[in-house]
Amino acid sequence: MSDSTSNAIDWEDAYREDGDFDGAPPWNIGEPQPELAALIAAGEVHGTVLDAGCGHAELSLALAARGHTVVGIELTAAAVAAATRAAQDRGLSNATFVQDDITSFTGFDGRFDTIIDSTLFHSLPVEGRDGYQQSVHRAAAPGARYYILVFAKGAFPAEAQHTPNEVDEAELRAAVGKYWEIDEVRPAFIHANMPEGPDAPMQLPPHDHDDQGRMKMPAFLLTAHRAD
Ligand SMILES: C[S@@+](CC[C@H](N)C(=O)[O-])C[C@H]1O[C@@H](n2cnc3c(N)ncnc32)[C@H](O)[C@@H]1O
Numbered sequence: 600m601s602d603s604t605s606n607a608i609d610w611e612d613a614y615r616e617d618g619d620f621d622g623a624p625p626w627n628i629g630e631p632q633p634e635l636a637a638l639i640a641a642g643e644v645h646g647t648v649l650d651a652g653c654g655h656a657e658l659s660l661a662l663a664a665r666g667h668t669v670v671g672i673e674l675t676a677a678a679v680a681a682a683t684r685a686a687q688d689r690g691l692s693n694a695t696f697v698q699d700d701i702t703s704f705t706g707f708d709g710r711f712d713t714i715i716d717s718t719l720f721h722s723l724p725v726e727g728r729d730g731y732q733q734s735v736h737r738a739a740a741p742g743a744r745y746y747i748l749v750f751a752k753g754a755f756p757a758e759a760q761h762t763p764n765e766v767d768e769a770e771l772r773a774a775v776g777k778y779w780e781i782d783e784v785r786p787a788f789i790h791a792n793m794p795e796g797p798d799a800p801m802q803l804p805p806h807d808h809d810d811q812g813r814m815k816m817p818a819f820l821l822t823a824h825r826a827d
Contacts, residue, residue: 608761610722614654614677624654625791628813631658632717634748634787634820639665643746646712649738651701651731652719656682656694663694670711671696672704702730707738713746714739718789720749720771721763728774736778739825745779747771747821750789754816759801771819779823787820 608619616622630636635658638644644667650659653671655678663669663686671694673679679698686694697704702723714735723731739745750765768784775781790813793803807815 608722610675611677614675614681623792625793626718626789627655627657628790628792629657631661632748633790633809634818635715635717635746636661638746643744644713644715645744646740647710649707649711649714649735651714651716651735652722653682653696653717654678656685656696658715658717659694659696660685660689660691663691664689667693669694670707672699672701674698674700702727702734704734705737709738709740711738711743712740713744716745716747716749718748718750720747721765723764725764729777732775732778736825741825741827743825745775745821745823745825747775747819747823748787748789749819749821751786751817751819753804754789754806754818756801756804762801766819768819771821775821775823780826782822782824784819784821787818788815789818790815 612618613620613624631639639661644662647668648662650656650669650671653659653673656671659669659671659682671682673696676698679696682696701719735745749771750763752765752767754765755762771784772781790809793814794800809815
């Protein structure tokens with residue numbers, strides 16, 4: 600079982616060239632998660648955007664390229680540096696990145712029209728969820744939309760150690776619904792370059808793959824808005 604009271608992994612290590620993932624963590628797929636790319640294509644993302652736990656921030660960069668002002672808030676210095684470099688390389692001065700803890704950050708009260716969580720929720724310790732919800736709610740403008748793409752239970756083997764804090768629908772609704780008006784929770788997929796084969800660190804359930812060979816892992820996509 601994963602230890603829900605601590606970080607599933609060492610995030611600084613995850614981004615290091617000499618870290619456990621050799622500088623290529625499974626969630627770095629070089630583009631936004633397809634479920635979130637579909638939201639963008641459908642015109643669901645409005646105004647100034649917060650990319651919560653942005654990592655290397657392909658989501659922020661894609662949104663900035665479409666003209667949105669985007670702020671990525673991210674715990675690890677290495678990821679903030681990589682995202683900042685990528686924005687500079689792509690000439691995207693409307694994307695900025697801040698190193699901070701999403702469970703307690705301040706300084707953006709009422710600022711964001713859209714908040715997107717691309718696989719952050721399950722990356723937090725369970726006891727960090729409430730602080731996270733409070734912080735992003737404070738940073739949301741009235742009527743702001745909030746999207747969360749999060750692993751569903753069954754993505755990882757139940758007995759595996761150091762896995763993300765995957766959720767069932769009821770616990771996701773309970774954590775988010777305390778602060779937000781939930782519009783929808785639906786089944787979705789997270790696409791990831793998971794290590795596979797006999798030498799992989801863990802044997803995963805038999806999930807399907809996309810046409811680029813990435814694993815399609817069970818997830819939820821939650822949509823909510825700030826009512827007050
Ligand atoms: C699974 S990765 C997803 C990264 C990115 N959103 C994506 O879709 O590629 C989770 C990210 O959340 C960051 N993170 C974990 N805990 C955090 C916290 N308390 N505050 C801010 N970021 C955090 C990690 O460093 C990591 O970059």
